Structure formats: structure tokens, C-alpha cells
Amino acid sequence: MTAPLHEAHPSSPGRRLPDTQQGMRRRNLARVMHTVSAEGPLSRAAVASRIGLTRAAVSTLVDELIRTGLLEELGPERPGRVGRPGSALTVSGRGPAGIGAEIGVDHLAVCAVDLRGAVRARAVRHGTNRGRPPQPVLGELTALVGQVVAEAEREGLWPAGLAVAVPGLVARDARTVVRAPNLDWHDLDLGPLIPARLPLTVDNEANFGSLAELWLGEATPRDFLHVSAEIGIGGAVVVDGRLLRGTHGFAGELGHVPVRPDGPECACGGRGCLEQYAGEEAVLRAAGLPPGQDRVGLLAERAAQGDTEVRDALGEAGTALGIALTGAVNLLDPQAVVVGGALAALAPWLLPSLERELARRTAGRGCAVAVSRLGPEGPLLGAAHSVVRAVLDDPAAVAERV
Amino acid sequence: MTAPLHEAHPSSPGRRLPDTQQGMRRRNLARVMHTVSAEGPLSRAAVASRIGLTRAAVSTLVDELIRTGLLEELGPERPGRVGRPGSALTVSGRGPAGIGAEIGVDHLAVCAVDLRGAVRARAVRHGTNRGRPPQPVLGELTALVGQVVAEAEREGLWPAGLAVAVPGLVARDARTVVRAPNLDWHDLDLGPLIPARLPLTVDNEANFGSLAELWLGEATPRDFLHVSAEIGIGGAVVVDGRLLRGTHGFAGELGHVPVRPDGPECACGGRGCLEQYAGEEAVLRAAGLPPGQDRVGLLAERAAQGDTEVRDALGEAGTALGIALTGAVNLLDPQAVVVGGALAALAPWLLPSLERELARRTAGRGCAVAVSRLGPEGPLLGAAHSVVRAVLDDPAAVAERV
DNA sequence: CTATTTCGTCATGGCGCTTAACAAATTAGT
DNA sequence: ACTAATTTGTTAAGCGCCATGACGAAATAG
Numbered sequence: 001m002t003a004p005l006h007e008a009h010p011s012s013p014g015r016r017l018p019d020t021q022q023g024m025r026r027r028n029l030a031r032v033m034h035t036v037s038a039e040g041p042l043s044r045a046a047v048a049s050r051i052g053l054t055r056a057a058v059s060t061l062v063d064e065l066i067r068t069g070l071l072e073e074l075g076p077e078r079p080g081r082v083g084r085p086g087s088a089l090t091v092s093g094r095g096p097a098g099i100g101a102e103i104g105v106d107h108l109a110v111c112a113v114d115l116r117g118a119v120r121a122r123a124v125r126h127g128t129n130r131g132r133p134p135q136p137v138l139g140e141l142t143a144l145v146g147q148v149v150a151e152a153e154r155e156g157l158w159p160a161g162l163a164v165a166v167p168g169l170v171a172r173d174a175r176t177v178v179r180a181p182n183l184d185w186h187d188l189d190l191g192p193l194i195p196a197r198l199p200l201t202v203d204n205e206a207n208f209g210s211l212a213e214l215w216l217g218e219a220t221p222r223d224f225l226h227v228s229a230e231i232g233i234g235g236a237v238v239v240d241g242r243l244l245r246g247t248h249g250f251a252g253e254l255g256h257v258p259v260r261p262d263g264p265e266c267a268c269g270g271r272g273c274l275e276q277y278a279g280e281e282a283v284l285r286a287a288g289l290p291p292g293q294d295r296v297g298l299l300a301e302r303a304a305q306g307d308t309e310v311r312d313a314l315g316e317a318g319t320a321l322g323i324a325l326t327g328a329v330n331l332l333d334p335q336a337v338v339v340g341g342a343l344a345a346l347a348p349w350l351l352p353s354l355e356r357e358l359a360r361r362t363a364g365r366g367c368a369v370a371v372s373r374l375g376p377e378g379p380l381l382g383a384a385h386s387v388v389r390a391v392l393d394d395p396a397a398v399a400e401r402v
Numbered sequence: 403m404t405a406p407l408h409e410a411h412p413s414s415p416g417r418r419l420p421d422t423q424q425g426m427r428r429r430n431l432a433r434v435m436h437t438v439s440a441e442g443p444l445s446r447a448a449v450a451s452r453i454g455l456t457r458a459a460v461s462t463l464v465d466e467l468i469r470t471g472l473l474e475e476l477g478p479e480r481p482g483r484v485g486r487p488g489s490a491l492t493v494s495g496r497g498p499a500g501i502g503a504e505i506g507v508d509h510l511a512v513c514a515v516d517l518r519g520a521v522r523a524r525a526v527r528h529g530t531n532r533g534r535p536p537q538p539v540l541g542e543l544t545a546l547v548g549q550v551v552a553e554a555e556r557e558g559l560w561p562a563g564l565a566v567a568v569p570g571l572v573a574r575d576a577r578t579v580v581r582a583p584n585l586d587w588h589d590l591d592l593g594p595l596i597p598a599r600l601p602l603t604v605d606n607e608a609n610f611g612s613l614a615e616l617w618l619g620e621a622t623p624r625d626f627l628h629v630s631a632e633i634g635i636g637g638a639v640v641v642d643g644r645l646l647r648g649t650h651g652f653a654g655e656l657g658h659v660p661v662r663p664d665g666p667e668c669a670c671g672g673r674g675c676l677e678q679y680a681g682e683e684a685v686l687r688a689a690g691l692p693p694g695q696d697r698v699g700l701l702a703e704r705a706a707q708g709d710t711e712v713r714d715a716l717g718e719a720g721t722a723l724g725i726a727l728t729g730a731v732n733l734l735d736p737q738a739v740v741v742g743g744a745l746a747a748l749a750p751w752l753l754p755s756l757e758r759e760l761a762r763r764t765a766g767r768g769c770a771v772a773v774s775r776l777g778p779e780g781p782l783l784g785a786a787h788s789v790v791r792a793v794l795d796d797p798a799a800v801a802e803r804v
Numbered sequence: 805c806t807a808t809t810t811c812g813t814c815a816t817g818g819c820g821c822t823t824a825a826c827a828a829a830t831t832a833g834t
Numbered sequence: 835a836c837t838a839a840t841t842t843g844t845t846a847a848g849c850g851c852c853a854t855g856a857c858g859a860a861a862t863a864g
Contacts, residue, residue, distance in 0.1 A: 019430050019455075020426075020819095020851090020852065020853085021423075021426070021818090021819055021851070021852065021853095022819085023426075024421050024422075024423070024425075024426055024820070024821085025820065027421045028820090028821090043841095043842070043843090044842075044843065045841075045842055053821075054821070054822055054823080055842075055843065055844090057820075057822075058843095059843065060820085060821090076829085079831080079841095081830085082830065082831040082839075082840050082841070083829080083831075083840040083842065084827095084828060084829040084842040084843080085829070085830065085841085085842075086841080087843080221649075223648070223649055235733070237733065239641065244641055244734065245735075246625070246734060246735025247623075247625055247735050247737045248735055248767065249735070251733065251735040252735075253735070254733065255732075256728075256732050256763070256764075257728070257729040257732050257733065258661075258725050258728050259660075260662070260663060260664075261661065261662060261725045262662075268763070268764075268765050269763065269764075269765035270728065270762060270763035270764075271763075273763075323660050326658075326659070327659040327726065327730070327733075328733055330655045330658050330659050331637070331639065331653065331654065331655070331656065331659065331729075331730055331734075332639070332653050332733075333647075333649050333651070333652040333653040333654075334648065334649060335649040360671055360672060361658070361660060361670070361671065361673075362658075362671075363670050363672070365650065365652070422820090422821065422822085422850095423820070423822095423849090424851095426851070427850080427851065427852095446811075446812065447810075447811055447812075455852075455853090456852070456853060457811075457813085458812085458813070458852075458853075458854085459851075460812095461812065461813065462851085462852090478860085478861095483862080484808075484809050484810070484861065484863070485808085485809040485810025485861060486810050486811045486812080487810085487811075487860070488810080488811055488812080489811080489812080805864100807863080808861100808864100809862075809863095810859100810860085810861080811858105811859080811861095812857105812858095812859085813856105813857085813858090813859100814856085814858105815856090816853100816854080817852105817855105818852090818853080819850105819851090819852085819853100820851090821848105821850085821851105823846100823847085823849095824845100824846090824847085824848100825844105825845085825846090825847105826845080827842100827843090827844085827845105828841100828843085828844100829840100829841085829842080829843105830839105830840080830842095831838100831840075832838080832839075832840095833836100833839095834835100834836090834837085
């Protein structure tokens with residue numbers, strides 16, 4: 001059984017482990033890793049002052065982390081200040097790697113990320129997976145994972161875990177795809193089908209996208225609402241730096257928030273759901289464009305050319321998003337709304353109406369709207385980084401695995 | 403962040419404490435308190451097995467807690483089991499007390515709750531506060547607090563803190579009332595106006611109500627959505643046993659979630675907000691009843707008598723609530739929706755349409771809807787208990803204050 | 805009445821951090 | 835250039851906190 005990823009930082013309450021000295025040590029190892037990872041090369045003394053331990057204590061923690069290959073000593077810092085210069089520490093570039101994978105509707109992608117956050121290996125296979133049975137798709141994915149792992153190992157890394165982003169709802173066991181409408185997969189446990197010898201985590205691509213935003217975004221706050229859309233409309237809620245998952249793991253589903261309660265019927269049983277105004281299919285219909293491959297690119301292209309029909313359709317979608325987000329902002333009072341995934345490319349034409357609606361309805365206090373810099377890369381990077389974060393969160397667990 | 407979210411108490415420790423042995427001790431003291439508090443009289447051995455420490459360690463923890471008056475020894479248990487009987491421990495009934503206060507539109511109330519959760523003193527003053535200036539109201543409240551504190555002290559308790567529930571939005575400093583429309587108070591720091599010599603916390607009554615539900619409710623899950631309505635429509639989101647507060651402290655505001663985006667204009671600047679369909683004023687208008695005192699009681703009475711106009715109005719309100727809650731349930735995937743506050747009394751006529759709408763729009767997975775047992779008592783009890791919880795969460799802090 | 809079981813305590817020990825002192829490496833001042 | 839001051843990293847001693855193991859106490863089982 002694997003420790004839950006990107007859950008609470010070990011020092012947060014709620015865990016039922018006995019609070020003993022081993023636990024203390026583990027948490028302090030984690031704090032050293034987090035500090036060094038977040039604030040670049042740092043001397044032992046700098047780490048000590050940041051986390052509130054003494055230099056002596058940090059020294060022993062660092063020794064252990066260096067022995068297990070999680071930290072590296074870069075050598076003496078260049079001294080601009082008085083006093084003996086410290087010895088700079090960094091997270092290792094030859095230690096564990098997080099393997100991220102993405103099952104997209106039109107592609108498969110895998111990458112390896114080291115502790116420093118650098119992408120060290122990638123592999124992609126283009127071609128639609130719509131309606132294909134799981135076995136061949138997952139077989140191809142496993143092959144790509146094998147390639148990436150081999151390449152990472154050639155660079156001196158060893159894979160610490162595999163995280164797979166899926167375009168659909170995933171149960172809280174982090175293995176079972178409950179419903180992926182665009183793949184036509186249902187209630188499918190991916191565990192036995194991905195025979196990599198690695199701890200496996202499966203999650204919704206919107207969830208991984210929002211985590212990528214949290215971890216890699218430029219000025220992403222710790223409380224935000226992430227909106228993305230690949231085919232349906234995904235969303236995710238991040239509160240205090242943690243992803244809100246919900247009872248069944250379905251939290252963040254914006255697509256079926258009622259926008260116009262008496263609107264057209266939706267497959268979900270409701271009426272006037274957001275997806276019927278801002279979903280890809282609906283927007284294409286309103287824009288008078290046929291379905292096909294890379295329809296987001298097509299929309300962006302036409303909008304950029306000044307196609308008013310397309311622009312109006314996107315404006316309408318933005319309005320609908322604004323209405324749905326008003327409800328969410330009222331409920332959650334987030335610090336920002338981040339528009340990501342495929343929506344990021346359409347932001348120039350969505351945002352004006354979206355922001356207008358949001359500003360009007362939340363009178364004054366409003367909420368900042370930002371566009372993701374990561375765009376469609378989010379889910380893959382988020383997946384890989386989730387493995388890296390798990391290592392930072394509990395380095396002692398990694399050490400046990402050599 | 404280390405401390406629970408609902409802990410806005412001034413004594414709450416800095417969030418980045420170094421993880422040292424003192425911290426470990428503090429956390430273990432807290433775990434002993436929580437365990438004894440939650441699972442009734444327990445022997446040291448029983449506590450030890452529950453929290454995963456040894457009997458020896460628990461003994462020293464318990465000794466310290468008894469010395470500081472937070473635990474009491476009841477004497478030997480009388481069990482039919484083999485072996486030496488343990489000595490039963492309970493949280494003290496003569497130690498610290500939580501003082502809770504409520505500023506209602508039509509009343510003021512104060513109570514004292516001991517560590518066992520028993521209400522040991524109360525005081526109420528009826529009479530409207532609508533539009534009254536803050537000073538006299540808070541003066542009366544302070545007098546009531548004085549009475550209750552005196553009575554609690556006669557019973558051998560000492561006040562550990564004061565928590566005040568307010569019908570309006572409260573900033574994250576837990577002291578400033580940003581907007582209380584029915585009192586007509588704005589941007590008011592209650593700190594200097596309540597000169598009780600106690601740590602003060604101020605919060606929205608809906609927030610305290612939801613915490614009461616969490617702590618005192620019969621089978622309340624750790625993830626739920628609380629809906630209450632006194633005049634406006636309050637709500638609160640509880641995730642993993644913690645209250646979600648939001649960036650400005652405004653999270654949970656359901657009243658201005660858009661229900662019909664082209665509906666009538668709202669004071670908030672939006673259109674078709676929930677408050678215009680399920681707010682007290684709107685319901686009264688739809689029911690053809692005049693405003694006045696205890697209008698909720700009137701509505702309940704008329705509905706019980708079979709007044710169809712009233713029943714229709716409540717049914718409409720339920721539908722609107724169902725639509726707004728559909729959005730919230732989609733976004734948060736909570737384990738339950740709990741209807742509380744003044745709405746609890748109207749539940750028989752609100753719930754059918756509310757549940758129908760929710761079930762239809764969330765097809766299948768839905769969400770349980772429950773009615774609060776606490777009803778209008780929630781905010782006051784939640785306020786008092788929030789102080790008690792702060793003591794349980796960090797008993798060492800209390801010990802320092804003798 | 806003895807054996808067994810469980811509870812609470814005590815003495816001992818280990819682990820992990822702090823304190824204090826020191827050598828090493830740099831800058832500041834004369 | 836040389837000394838004083840400053841900062842780093844390490845080391846040894848010490849203390850706090852929990853684990854271990856043994857013990858007496860208090861109940862039940864036979």
C-alpha cells in the first residue's frame with residue numbers, strides 16, 4: 001500500500017500515527033527537503049534558521065539525506081558576506097525520479113522529472129484513443145513508460161513512482177477509472193493493466209493540472225479554483241495548498257453546475273448545465289464548426305482571424321463560465337480563479353465576458369482571474385511532480401527503498 | 403499550516419513551529435485529551451492502546467493533565483473482565499469553560515460550556531437589535547457575559563475564552579464585522595467594544611452553526627455542506643472536519659449564488675441570486691405575509707395549517723435551494739448536506755422540492771440531505787464549543803495560563 | 805488458595821534535539 | 835599585513851521524551 005500522494009504535509013494534524021521520535025525525525029527530514037527544494041541552493045545554517053532547528057540538528061539531517069542520495073553538496077558558496085562561507089546544498093539530480101503519464105483522448109505521453117523539477121525524459125505517441133478498448137491503449141502506455149524509465153536510468157535516476165492522468169473521474173482508491181466518457185471506459189481498475197514495477201497512482205487530469213498550477217505556477221496562491229476543459233469541463237479546488245477530493249473523489253466537477261435551470265436537457269439528467277454552454281461540443285455547434293481533431297486549435301485560429309460567429313460563441317461560453325464561477329467563488333472565496341488546460345489557449349476570447357459576469361455578480365470583492373502558463377502540459381507535469389512531492393513529503397520512506 | 407482551520411483563537415501557535423520534542427509532547431497531550439473527551443471514561447491503558455503510545459508514556463501525560471486540572475480521576479472501574487481494573491479518567495468538570503455568545507437580530511444569548519460539553523450557565527436577553535448602534539448592544543452583551551462568567555466561576559469553572567457569533571460576514575482576523583446587514587453594522591472591530599478579559603473570537607453564526615453540527619451532530623460526517631438561514635442565507639463548508647474559511651473569511655456564502663441568471667436584480671449587483679427565491683423576505687412576499695417578528699415561526703405555523711400559498715412559496719424556495727446546492731455538490735462532492743438554523747423548522751416543506759431538484763440534477767450519485775437536530779441553538783453552542791475545542795487541541799497552552 | 809491477567813509505576817536506555825565550545829574560512833579595520 | 839570580528843560546520847555533553855522490561859497491585863478463573 002502506497003502512502004497517499006500530495007496529501008497533508010506530514011506535520012499537519014489528522015494523521016493517526018503515534019507521535020514518537022521517529023515521526024519527528026521523519027517530519028524534520030521532510031522539512032529540510034522542502035526548504036532546500038523550494039529555496040534553491042542553501043547552506044546548512046540557512047536551512048537551520050529557516051526551519052527553526054539548530055545547525056547541529058540540521059547537519060545530522062543533511063548527512064542522512066546526502067547518504068541516501070536525496071541531497072547533494074555543491075561545495076563552498078561564493079562569499080559576499082563576512083564570515084566563513086557555507087557549503088551549498090541542492091536536491092539531487094541523480095536520485096529518485098517521478099514518472100508521469102497522461103492518457104489523452106488524442107495522445108499518450110510519459111515523462112520523467114527529477115527532484116529539481118527538471119524534465120529528464122519524455123515519450124509521446126499521437127493518435128486517437130477514443131473508444132479504443134483499455135488493453136491496447138494501456139499496453140502502449142506501458143511501453144512508453146518502459147522507454148522513459150530506461151532513459152531516466154541512463155541518466156542516473158531511479159523511478160520512485162508512476163502517476164497517470166486520465167480524462168475522467170477516478171475513485172478515491174487512486175486506481176479505478178469510474179467513468180471516462182471520451183474513452184468510453186467505465187469502472188476499470190488500471191492497477192493490473194499497467195504492470196510497471198512502481199507504486200501507481202491514477203487521478204483525473206484536471207486534478208493533476210491544478211496541482212501543476214499550484215507547484216509550478218508563477219504566482220499561484222494556496223487557495224484557488226482551477227478550471228480546465230479538454231472535452232468536458234474539468235475543475236479542481238485547492239484549499240490551503242491541498243487538493244480537495246470530495247467523498248467519492250469527484251470534487252471539482254464544474255461541467256454540470258446549473259447555469260440556466262430551465263435550459264436544454266443534459267445527459268446527466270439535469271437542465272442547463274455549464275457543459276451545454278461552454279463544453280467543446282456546444283461551442284463548436286454555436287460557432288457553426290464541425291467536430292474533428294484539434295478543435296480547440298481550430299477555434300483559436302478562427303477567433304484570431306476575427307470570425308465573429310466563433311467569437312460570439314466563445315463569448316457566450318465565457319458568460320456561462322462566469323455564472324458558474326460566481327457560485328463557486330461565493331461558496332469558496334478563493335484567492336484566484338486559474339484558467340488552464342485547453343481553455344488557456346482560448347482565454348483571450350473567453351475572459352472578457354467571464355470576468356465581466358464574475359465582477360458584476362460578486363460586486364466589489366470579486367476574485368482575480370489568471371491564465372495558466374502551463375496550458376495543456378499541466379496534467380502530465382502535475383502527475384510527474386506528484387511523485388516528486390511524495391518523495392519530498394517523506395524522504396525517509398524513500399530511503400527505506402534504497 | 404499546522405493548526406486546524408477552525409482555530410482562529412488568538413492563542414493559536416505559529417504555523418511553522420519547529421518540530422521539536424516540546425511540540426511532540428504538546429501534540430500527545432492533545433491526543434490524550436481528545437481521546438478521553440470523545441470516548442468517555444477511559445483507563446490509562448485504554449488511552450495508550452488507542453493512541454499508540456505505551457502505558458508508561460500515557461501515565462506521565464495524564465499526570466500532567468490532572469495536575470493542570472484538565473483531567474479527573476474517577477476511581478477504579480468495575481468491570482467483569484479479568485485483571486486489575488483501570489482507573490477511569492474523564493475530562494474535568496471544574497476546569498476551563500468555553501464562553502459562547504450570540505448576537506441575533508432579535509436577541510442576545512450567552513452560555514458557558516465545560517470540557518465535557520455540558521452547558522453550565524446561560525443568559526438571554528430578548529428584544530430586537532435591528533439597526534441599533536453597536537455600543538449599547540455590545541454593552542448589554544458584555545453584561546450578560548459577566549453574569550455567565552460569574553455563574554460559571556461559582557461552579558468551579560474558569561473561562562478560557564469568549565467566542566461571539568454574529569449575523570454577518572467576519573474578516574479573517576476573527577474580530578472585525580465586515581458587514582452585518584440586519585444590524586446595519588459595517589467594518590466594526592468588536593475587540594475594543596467587548597472588554598471581557600478573555601481571548602476573543604468573532605465569527606459568522608453560520609460558521610459556528612456548522613461547527614456545532616460537526617461536533618455535536620448525531621451522525622454528521624467530516625465532509626458536509628451546512629445550509630442555514632436566519633435572515634439572509636448562510637452556509638458553511640466543512641472539509642475533512644475543518645471549516646473552510648476562504649481568503650477573506652467569506653466562504654460558504656450561498657445567498658448570492660446565481661439561480662436564474664436573468665432573474666430579478668439583487669442588491670449585490672447580480673441577478674437571480676438564491677436569496678431572491680429562498681431568502682426570508684422573498685418567501686414572505688411570495689406567501690403573501692407581512693414582515694414582522696418571528697416570521698419563521700409564522701411560516702411554519704401557516705404551512706402546518708395547510709396554507710397552500712405558504713406551502714407553494716416554501717416549495718419554490720426549496721427548488722431554488724436545490725438548484726444552488728446542485729452546483730455546490732458538483733463542486734465539492736460532500737458526504738451530506740445538512741439543513742440547519744431557522745431552515746430546520748421549515749424543513750418538512752422545503753425538503754421535498756429541494757431533494758427532488760438535487761436528485762434529478764446529480765443523477766444517481768446524489769447526496770444525502772439531513773436536517774439539523776440543533777436548529778437555532780447551533781451558533782451559540784458552536785461558539786462555546788469552539789473555545790472548548792481550542793483547549794482540547796492544545797492543552798499545554800492552557801496549562802501555561804494556570 | 806494459586807495461577808493468570810491486566811493495570812499503573814519505576815528504572816533504564818535510546819533517540820533526537822539543544823547547548824556550548826571549537827576550528828575553519830572569510831571580511832573589516834587599523 | 836596583521837588582528838579582530840563574524841559566520842559556518844562539527845563535536846561532545848546534556849536533557850527531554852518515549853520505549854522497554856520488570857514489578858507490585860488488584861481483579862478473575864479454576
